Amino acid sequence: MSQLADNHEKHLKITLGQRLRRLRQSKYLSLEELAKITNVSKLTLGNIERGDANPSLSVIWKISSALSVPLSSLLTHEDEIILAKITDKQPLMSVDDVLVTEQMFSIDGSEMFRYYFKPHSVYKPVIQANTSVHIITVMKGELTVQINKEEHLLKQFEAIRFHSNFDYSFKNKTSNEVVFQVIVQDMN
Known part of the structure; x- marks a missing residue:
């Protein structure tokens, strides 16, 4: 070695x-x-x-x-500087082929993801056992986040925060790809 x-x-x-x-x-x-x-x-x-x-x-x-x-x-030292560049990530296609996701950071029970959402698509995440807080920020386009049957339209650079125990889904009602980031903070 x-x-x-x-x-x-x-x-x-x-x-x-x-x-x-x-x-x-x-x-x-x-x-x-x-x-x-x-x-x-x-x-x-x-x-x-x-x-x-x-x-x-x-x-x-x-x-x-x-x-x-x-x-x-x-495996990540908190004093490290971690740079997440677009060229470094390896996107993973979701099961239903409407959402491509890449994990950007993960530390102390918090994770940050970037999502690429296809036009005219709906995505309902799998319900998680752990309670967490989700913070979603739209980077490009317009995203509709439905939480407990109420729709919230987010435009570029707008954000929303909610608990994962709500019933929620993502909708791209436009003809363009939507790019958004999600921070998931574990509350356990």
């Missing part, structure tokens, strides 16, 4: 350890308590927090699930 790869791996281990300790402490959990809810040994968790372990993806997944945070939030 090259020196650069060694340094990168060491940085990832340290970042993971720091993030885990900070998240665990923010939830007022001891290592022993976290071990019980994750089914990961206290020794392993301590080694991860010190940057001395190389945990498997399965172990990191157990930890992120137990702490109710996105997996990627354990």
